[in-house]
Amino acid sequence: MxxxxxxxxxxxxxxxxxxxxxxxxxxxxxxxxxxxxxxxxxxGVEYESYWAICLFLFLIFVFGSITELFSKVLIFLMKNARLNRVLFITSAAFVDIFFTFLSVYIADLLVSGITVSILAVTLLSVLFFLMESALDSEFLRKKTS
Incomplete structure (x- = not known):
């Protein structure tokens, strides 16, 4: 055949x-x-439906992609400021966590079907930062060079 x-x-x-x-x-x-x-x-976060969580996650990614641009610009400016290594890593982590906190907080304000405490937003921001830095293989090389 x-x-x-x-x-x-x-x-x-x-x-x-x-x-x-x-x-x-x-x-x-x-x-x-x-x-x-x-x-x-x-x-202990309360939510009305799974669609509220889906919308919440979608808005986190939308606002996170916008705030990520500002975060990268600030980190780039700090990198060119010739800070010492420890101060730069700490400042870069703070900037990343702050802008992630901002995007999660804005998403929480916009979605009425979910109620997130400030502690949960803070822990979620730190968790997102840790996941991002763990998945970014060049995190320490970029931050320390």
Missing amino acids: KRKSRGMDRLIAFIIVGAMVLIILAILMVSYFFGFIGFLKVM
């Missing part, structure tokens, strides 16, 4: 790889969502 088209084989391979990527992304997003719900339960 002779093959009629290699294009069909490529299409099937593309569909299989695309489906695998989508499955992996779905698993990551679901585990992130349920981990976030677990964090909210531990912190």
Whole structure:
């Protein structure tokens, strides 16, 4: 039996790889969502529905991407200010945590179906900072150079 088209084989391979990527992304997003719900339960945060949590997470990412620009600019300016190593790392961590706190706090103000305490916002900001610095392989190299 002779093959009629290699294009069909490529299409099937593309569909299989695309489906695998989508499955992996779905698993990551679901585990992130349920981990976030677990964090909210531990912190005693009250929410009306899962849609409120989804909106809250979406707004955190939207405002977080905006405030991340300001954070990177300030860290860049501090890097060029020739601060000593310890002061620079501490200041950069404070700036990152502050802008993350700001984005979480704004998201909390905008979503009426969720009530987050200041302690939970602060701990969530520190947790996001720790996750970002742990996943960023060049965190210490950029901060100390």
